[in-house]
Amino acid sequence: MIAAISNKFLNFIYNKILRKIKLSNRAKKVIAFIVKSLIILVVFIILYLPILVITIQSLNNSKTLHNFGGLTLKWYEALFNKNSPEYAPDLNETIGNTLIVTFIATIVSTIFGTFIAIGINSLSAKKRQRVIMLNNIPILNADIVTGISLMLIFSALLPIFPGIFGFTTMLIAHIFFTIPYVVLSVLPKLKEIDSNLYDAAVDLGCSPFKALVKVIIPSIKSGILSGMLLAFTMSIDDFVISFFTAGSFDNISIWVYSTIGKKSLTPVVYAYNTLITLGTLIVLLVINIRSYAKNKIINKMNTRSVSYAKKDF
Amino acid sequence: MKKFSKLALPYIIWMGILVVIPLAIMLVLSFMKTDGVSFQGGKFTFDNFSRLVDHAVLVGLSNSLQFSVITTIACFLLGYPIAYIIAKAQIKNRFLVMAVLIVPMWSNMLLRTTALSNIFQPNNVITSLLGIQGISIKGTKLAIIIGMISTYLPFMILPIYTVLEKIDPSILEASNDLGANNFRTFWKVVFPISLKGVASGVILVLLPSATGFAIPKMLGEGKYVLIGMTIENSFNNMNYNFGSLLSLIIIVIIMGALLIISKVDKEGETLL
Numbered sequence: 001m002i003a004a005i006s007n008k009f010l011n012f013i014y015n016k017i018l019r020k021i022k023l024s025n026r027a028k029k030v031i032a033f034i035v036k037s038l039i040i041l042v043v044f045i046i047l048y049l050p051i052l053v054i055t056i057q058s059l060n061n062s063k064t065l066h067n068f069g070g071l072t073l074k075w076y077e078a079l080f081n082k083n084s085p086e087y088a089p090d091l092n093e094t095i096g097n098t099l100i101v102t103f104i105a106t107i108v109s110t111i112f113g114t115f116i117a118i119g120i121n122s123l124s125a126k127k128r129q130r131v132i133m134l135n136n137i138p139i140l141n142a143d144i145v146t147g148i149s150l151m152l153i154f155s156a157l158l159p160i161f162p163g164i165f166g167f168t169t170m171l172i173a174h175i176f177f178t179i180p181y182v183v184l185s186v187l188p189k190l191k192e193i194d195s196n197l198y199d200a201a202v203d204l205g206c207s208p209f210k211a212l213v214k215v216i217i218p219s220i221k222s223g224i225l226s227g228m229l230l231a232f233t234m235s236i237d238d239f240v241i242s243f244f245t246a247g248s249f250d251n252i253s254i255w256v257y258s259t260i261g262k263k264s265l266t267p268v269v270y271a272y273n274t275l276i277t278l279g280t281l282i283v284l285l286v287i288n289i290r291s292y293a294k295n296k297i298i299n300k301m302n303t304r305s306v307s308y309a310k311k312d313f
Numbered sequence: 314m315k316k317f318s319k320l321a322l323p324y325i326i327w328m329g330i331l332v333v334i335p336l337a338i339m340l341v342l343s344f345m346k347t348d349g350v351s352f353q354g355g356k357f358t359f360d361n362f363s364r365l366v367d368h369a370v371l372v373g374l375s376n377s378l379q380f381s382v383i384t385t386i387a388c389f390l391l392g393y394p395i396a397y398i399i400a401k402a403q404i405k406n407r408f409l410v411m412a413v414l415i416v417p418m419w420s421n422m423l424l425r426t427t428a429l430s431n432i433f434q435p436n437n438v439i440t441s442l443l444g445i446q447g448i449s450i451k452g453t454k455l456a457i458i459i460g461m462i463s464t465y466l467p468f469m470i471l472p473i474y475t476v477l478e479k480i481d482p483s484i485l486e487a488s489n490d491l492g493a494n495n496f497r498t499f500w501k502v503v504f505p506i507s508l509k510g511v512a513s514g515v516i517l518v519l520l521p522s523a524t525g526f527a528i529p530k531m532l533g534e535g536k537y538v539l540i541g542m543t544i545e546n547s548f549n550n551m552n553y554n555f556g557s558l559l560s561l562i563i564i565v566i567i568m569g570a571l572l573i574i575s576k577v578d579k580e581g582e583t584l585l
Contacts, residue, residue: 010500036394036398039391039394039395039398040395040398042391043391043392043395043466043470046391046459046462046463046466047414047417047463047466047467048417049428049429049432049463050417050420050424050425050426050428050429050463051416051417051420051425051428053428053429053431053432053437053438053439054420054424054425054428056438056439056442057428057431057438060438065431065437065438066434066436066437066438066441067436067438067441068438068441068442112324115320116320116321116323116324118317118320119317119318119319119320119321119322119324120320120321120324121317122316122317122318122320122321123318123321129575131321131324131325133571133575134325134328134329134332135324135328136571136574136575137328137332137571138332140516140517140520140567140570140571140574141520141564141567142520142521142523142524142541142563142567143521143524143525144524144525144526144541144544144545144560144563145524145560145563145564145567148335148339148544148548148556148557148560149331149332149335149336149339149560150331150335151548152335152338152339152342152553152557153330153331153334153335153338156334156338176331179324208316208317212317226411229415233415233418233419236419236421237418237419237420237421237422239421239422239423239527240525240526240527244548252421253421253422253423256421256423256424256427257423257527260530260531265427269424270424273420273421273424276419276420277416277419277420280416280419281412281416281419284412288409288412
């Protein structure tokens with residue numbers, strides 16, 4: 001119904017208006033180029049302006065955030081040097097908390113997520129779709145609902161395990177919401193692999209587990225890697241779920257949230273943020289360049305073997 | 314590889330425990346008046362339901378609806394063309410495209426919001442650097458909406474791009490050969506295929522922007538109350554019962570979203 005109406009509407013616009021405008025091909029191209037560049041520019045500004053501001057502030061000599069007082073690296077120094085006058089012990093503690101939770105959650109969810117994806121992939125189609133739907137719940141669910149759900153179940157467990165609120169609960173929560181991302185990135189790669197490869201490995205005397213590790217895991221490596229990256233991205237940035245499951249433990253998001261309207265943020269936190277972004281970017285680039293180089297070699301070998309094959313004919 | 318289906322079983326149990334049991338607790342809590350989550354001394358009541366029509370709650374719901382719908386439409390209008398442009402450019406290096414869109418997400422969401430809240434003030438680092446006079450939009454609806462777009466736009470672009478990228482170019486050639494011009498090809502062929510990416514994108518933007526509480530609090534200076542803030546407040550004030558009821562209402566909406574997703578995208582391919 002709606003589709004039909006909007007269809008008619010767009011046809012109308014197209015027939016009555018767009019067709020009437022007679023433009024040379026060149027003018028059309030120029031207009032398309034301008035519109036395209038404008039959209040790219042707007043999106044780029046919207047996405048990257050906050051990061052630009054964070055980076056400038058991490059280098060800003062003035063402590064107040066209202067003016068620019070020249071370049072400095074003292075905020076970066078304060079991150080690593082305890083004797084620096086700007087050293088903020090509570091901030092460094094929260095940074096430590098954030099990194100520990102993120103690293104453990106990323107590693108655990110990558111390992112479990114991969115095996116779970118292999119399990120889901122070998123289910124029958126109907127069962128698989130149901131499990132995938134279950135898997136998608138934490139991704140689609142509003143963070144606030146996930147956070148409250150986990151808080152409720154942890155509170156219900158409190159009489160059995162007193163004092164779990166804090167590091168343990170936050171870690172469990174992070175593992176809970178990062179596993180689905182790993183599962184979803186590994187599944188499509190699993191679909192692509194030829195199950196004969198696995199059967200061949202078993203026929204040639206591999207144990208199922210060895211075949212899994214030696215044959216399946218290497219062929220889904222890129223999926224595992226991107227799942228790991230997503231898990232890391234989601235975990236290090238998380239606020240709402242951590243907020244409800246943290247108890248008195250705090251990560252960087254909770255720390256920032258607790259300063260709203262109370263005190264101004266020390267620029268050291270901007271320095272930390274810039275370093276994390278840069279660090280992740282460098283890791284990603286290194287991985288990408290390496291895989292690019294590898295692909296190039298493989299492509300070269302393929303074309304060579306093709307040309308050899310042609311020669312044979 | 315059938316043997317490995319056992320690997321999925323613990324996951325089903327784990328998800329069952331962490332998804333279903335909290336739901337049951339919420340359901341019970343919303344019909345009771347309790348002290349926190351301890352059921353001892355709690356009593357059965359419908360009081361929570363009568364609070365649903367409180368003025369503050371209704372305002373929260375309508376604000377949530379308003380902000381999230383505007384944000385979603387804006388994200389769609391910006392995100393679809395970008396996804397289309399990237400997919401059309403046929404960049405071989407998918408990793409690189411992902412990286413450009415994901416890099417902003419490595420910066421802490423709350424810090425990005427504080428950065429925005431800083432430049433929404435008349436005197437800020439950028440104006441001081443450029444030597445110009447800034448404008449003040451902090452505390453306005455516009456500020457909140459820009460903040461939401463900036464945070465959630467990648468979640469719209471990525472699923473649409475994933476679908477567009479997979480479209481076989483020969484389909485487009487076929488459409489052109491059969492006499493459709495570029496506009497008709499797009500509207501009749503490309504757009505309908507991309508709708509499943511759009512559905513994922515809309516849900517991934519609509520839900521967090523309707524239920525988040527940090528962005529409106531930081532950029533709106535508390536002038537606009539969204540439903541997420543009401544839920545956060547009830548839990549902070551130890552009123553678990555009303556908070557649970559509000560969460561249940563959101564869950565019902567999410568169930569609808571899940572159903573749509575499971576209809577259009579059975580294997581969850583567009584959610585990444």
